[in-house]
Amino acid sequence: MNQPNPAIVAQAAARRLPRGALLLLCLAYVLTGFIGRDAWKSADIAALGFMAELAQGSAAWLHPTLTGLTPDNPSLLPYWLGAWAMQWCPPWIAPDFWVRLPFALLLALGLAATWYGCYYLARSPRAQPVTFAFGGEALPKDYARAMADGALLALIACLGLAQIGHETTPELAQLGFSALLFFALATLHYRPLASMACACLGLLGLSLSGAPTVALLYLAGGMLIHLLERNSDAETEEKDPHKTLTVALLLGSAMACAWLCARLDLWRWKVEIPKATWSELNGIMQLLVWFTWPAWPLALWTTWRWRRQLFSQHISRHLALPVWFVLVTLGSMLTSNSPDRSLLLALPAMASLAAFALPTLKRQVAALIDWFTLIFFSGCGLTIWVVWIAMQTGYPSQPAANVERLAPGFVPLFSTLAFVVAIVATLVWAWLVQWRVGRHRAAIWKSLVLPAGGATLCWMLLMTLWLPLLNYTQSYNALVAHTLERMQPAGCVETLGLSPAKAAAFQIYGKLELKPMQARATCPWLIAEPGEDMSAPNQVDAAQWSLLAHLHHPAEGNESVLIFRRQSASL
Numbered sequence: 001m002n003q004p005n006p007a008i009v010a011q012a013a014a015r016r017l018p019r020g021a022l023l024l025l026c027l028a029y030v031l032t033g034f035i036g037r038d039a040w041k042s043a044d045i046a047a048l049g050f051m052a053e054l055a056q057g058s059a060a061w062l063h064p065t066l067t068g069l070t071p072d073n074p075s076l077l078p079y080w081l082g083a084w085a086m087q088w089c090p091p092w093i094a095p096d097f098w099v100r101l102p103f104a105l106l107l108a109l110g111l112a113a114t115w116y117g118c119y120y121l122a123r124s125p126r127a128q129p130v131t132f133a134f135g136g137e138a139l140p141k142d143y144a145r146a147m148a149d150g151a152l153l154a155l156i157a158c159l160g161l162a163q164i165g166h167e168t169t170p171e172l173a174q175l176g177f178s179a180l181l182f183f184a185l186a187t188l189h190y191r192p193l194a195s196m197a198c199a200c201l202g203l204l205g206l207s208l209s210g211a212p213t214v215a216l217l218y219l220a221g222g223m224l225i226h227l228l229e230r231n232s233d234a235e236t237e238e239k240d241p242h243k244t245l246t247v248a249l250l251l252g253s254a255m256a257c258a259w260l261c262a263r264l265d266l267w268r269w270k271v272e273i274p275k276a277t278w279s280e281l282n283g284i285m286q287l288l289v290w291f292t293w294p295a296w297p298l299a300l301w302t303t304w305r306w307r308r309q310l311f312s313q314h315i316s317r318h319l320a321l322p323v324w325f326v327l328v329t330l331g332s333m334l335t336s337n338s339p340d341r342s343l344l345l346a347l348p349a350m351a352s353l354a355a356f357a358l359p360t361l362k363r364q365v366a367a368l369i370d371w372f373t374l375i376f377f378s379g380c381g382l383t384i385w386v387v388w389i390a391m392q393t394g395y396p397s398q399p400a401a402n403v404e405r406l407a408p409g410f411v412p413l414f415s416t417l418a419f420v421v422a423i424v425a426t427l428v429w430a431w432l433v434q435w436r437v438g439r440h441r442a443a444i445w446k447s448l449v450l451p452a453g454g455a456t457l458c459w460m461l462l463m464t465l466w467l468p469l470l471n472y473t474q475s476y477n478a479l480v481a482h483t484l485e486r487m488q489p490a491g492c493v494e495t496l497g498l499s500p501a502k503a504a505a506f507q508i509y510g511k512l513e514l515k516p517m518q519a520r521a522t523c524p525w526l527i528a529e530p531g532e533d534m535s536a537p538n539q540v541d542a543a544q545w546s547l548l549a550h551l552h553h554p555a556e557g558n559e560s561v562l563i564f565r566r567q568s569a570s571l
Contacts (some may be wrong), residue, residue: 003279005126005128005129005130005309006305006359006360007127007128007129007130007359007360008129008130008354008359009129009137009138009143009444010132010136010137010138010442011136011138011139011142011185013138013139013146013329013359013442013443013444014138014139014142014143014145014146014443014444015142015146015443016142016145016149016229016435017146017149017153017445017449018144019441021096021149022149022152024109024451025156025453025456026108026152026156028425028456028460029156029455030107030108030111030455031404031460032099032161032166032456032459032460032463032464033102033165033459033463034079034101034103034104034167035097035162036418036467036478037463037467037470037471037517038044038068038096038420038471038475038509039096039168039475039504039505040167040471040472040474040475041474041476041501041505041559042499042500042501043167043169043341044167044168044169045475045476045499045501045505045508046066046071046499046500046504046547047071047079047082047167047168047170047248047503048073048082048096048099048168049066049373049500049501049503049504049505049508050064050066050079050082050500050502050504050505051067051069051079051082051083051085051086051099051168052083052086052095052452052504052507052508053065053066053383054079054080054082054083054115055082055083055084055087055095061076061080062076062264064076065517066289066500066503066507067495067498067500067505067507067514067516068505068516069499069500069503071170071314071500072500073169073170073210073266073440074210074266075170075208075209075210075266076208076264076266077170077173077205077208077209078103078168078169078170078172078173078209078210078211079170080101081102081103081173082102082103082168084102085098085101085102086098086099088490091168093452095508096508097454099168100108100168103166103167103172103173103558105176106172106175106176106177107165107175109175109176109177109179109180110155110165110175110176110179110348111152111155111156111179112156113176113179113180113182113183113348114151114152114179114182114183114348114351114352115148115149115151115152115189116183117148117179117182117183117186117187117348117352117378118147118149118151118152118186118351118352118355119144119145119148120144120145120183120186120189120190121140121180121188121321121322121352122143122147122187122318122355122356123140123144123190123317124317124318125316126191126314126316126317126318127316127356128140128149128333129359130144130335135176135204135505137416138321139403143444144443144505146173146445147355147358147432147444148355149358149361149444149445150355150358150444150445150448151351151352151355152351152353153354153445153448153449153451153540154295154298154351154354154448154451154452155295155347155348155351155386156232156452156456157229157293157294157448157451157452157454157455158291158292158293158294158295158347158351158455158456159290159291159292159293159349159352159455160290160291160343160344160347161291162455162459162496164212164340164341164344165325170210170339171341171344172210173205174206174210174211174214174344174345175345175348176205176345176522177201177205177206177215178206178211178214178215178218178325178348178527179348180198180200180201180202180205181198181202181206181215181219181222182202182218182321182322182325182348182349182352183198183201183202184196184198184202185199185218185219185222185223185225185226186197186317186321187322188222188235188246189226191527192246196246196249196250196253198299199222199253199355200250200253201221201248202215202375203215203219203253203254203257204257204260205399206415207257207260207266208261208266208517209259211332211345211396212258212261212266212267213267213269213332214328214329214332214345215257216254216257216258217328218325218328219254220254220325221311221321221324221325222321222324223247223250223251223327224241225315225317225320225321225324226246226247227243227244227247229317229320229489229557231247231315231345239549247384256301270336270337272335272336272337272457273334273335274334284333284334284339284476286438287339287340287343288343291340291343292343292346292347292350294354294369294448294451295347295350295351295353295354296354297351298353298354298355298357298358299326299350299353299354299357301357301361302319302353302354302355302357302360303319304358305360306319306356306360307360310323316354318352319346319353321349322349322350322352322353322558323349323353325345325348325349326346326349326350326353327351328346329343329344329346329349330346331344332510333346334347343391346520351405354448356453358444358445358448359444360448361447362386366389366446366447369447369450369451369468370436370437370447370450373451373454374436374450374454376454377429377450377451377454377455377457378429378433378460380453380454380458381426381454381457381458381461382464384458384461384466385422385426385461385465386399387399387402387403387466388404388418388451388466391403391412391445391469392412392414393479400444403469405475406555407469407472407473407554407555408554408555409478409554410468410469410554410555411474412468412469413468415464415468416538417467418464418465418467419464420462422460422465424463425456425457425460425461425464426457426461428453428457429434429453429454429457432449432450432453433450436449444499462568470560472553472554472555475505475554476501476502476505476506476509476559477505477509477551478554478555479502479505479551479552479553479559480506480509480510480555482503482551482554483506483510483527483551483561484510486497486548486551487525487551487563490510490511490512490525491508491513491523491524491525492512492513492514492515492522492523492524492525493512493513493514493515493523493524493526493527494514494515494516494518494522494523494525494526494527494547495514495515495517495524495528496515496516496517496527496528496529496530496537496539496540497514497528497529497537498527498529498561499529502529502561506527508528510535517539523566524565524566525563525564525565525566526540526545526563526564526565526566527561527562527564528540528561528564529561529562529565530550530560530561530562534550534560536562536564538562543567544566544567545564545565545566545567546564546566547562547563547564547568548561548563548564548565549561550562551563
């Protein structure tokens, strides 16, 4: 027996979001953060260093290294993509900008795959809204398109996507390929051959990006849902008459992928069970609340309003598939040493779940979302503008003093282009608020317009007005510049205990030739990581090296390096 559907949607509410506006929003969100930004510490710059080593032929393609260090994430494909981009970089373009292009495409892939995945999930028979007695309910394709628009807006609105989604790290590749796998499993009933090809590509890409276990769990759950679902749509049943064969082929692909990962030594588990303490639990809850906002409350509302379909004996693919993806990702997050980066993979599925809450929201709840979003993002945007004005003029004095205290030595820069972009983004936000509070025809996705627009506004303001300040505080460029002032002439440099992030910064932005420290000194300079008490490492021979300087990052006092000069070189 089919359970009553909670979605009541008229055809007028299923109108699609204007394509031009949606594409401009996606373009602004994707490009902002990839253009003009330095590689920040520490995962972003470290990944760039491994890519540079591969591009220069200093490391093996199957075993990326940086000054003898291996990456924390056992992945290959993201480093290959970055290295290939560097090798094909035109001489008149900075390599650290050119390397961002494939990762911008991966973010775009994640957005597109989320839209199409939710579109096909919303077209499934059990996801359709209630049929009216005298007609007028939303048509299946129009309803699915409007729901997909809502899912895309929910994904862009997620606060956790902004920074990690604009890095050149394996986690962004994992996001793109996991979204592709989500799309493939959502469309198996409609486009079996194309879906199987995308599933194989997503499975392989996600595995080579450092998450083979998560990839296989995603696929296993998706295959089980596909096999057990009873499809009542004659059109899709006719297109996919051999469910068992489809599942068998996907199972063969999974086995081949598992064998390949074993051959490439990608099966490395770093399981860290969280401690059963209040502080640990509080940290996890805070991460879940802010990282997935505003998708998580809507996703919870979906599971409640659609609970009869979710827990029915008949599988509802539009609920079961995204719930499975979210549960697997939450399990990965709870056993990972980087929970925020692991949680990133849950955003596409959680955004799809959030979209299915939209047809069930009451008008009062939608108004509450709008007012909260309006106040929150307008306040954030105003704060960004006030601090920027204080940096440029010294007034108001308190924000200017705070900047001087948190970033000593920072010299504000004025960019006409950045200022114009920030002005345009602010005006668009004002127009968007005016449009939202006006009287317009109802649309399913209206409640997520302000969250997505507000998240994009604040991200654009940060990446334009605050970009020089963030580059100064979040990158190692200032530390590298101070180090180069002391090392004249630089020559080759030995390193001791440097993290991959610092080594990459000195190599890429400092143009230094780094070598791991040897028993017999061959370079005139040594850069070492100080101990916990800020003392020199025991491996440094005082007979060979003399301490020249102990330099700190201007904005991070605990980030420092020791500069040594070889005794014979100073004579």
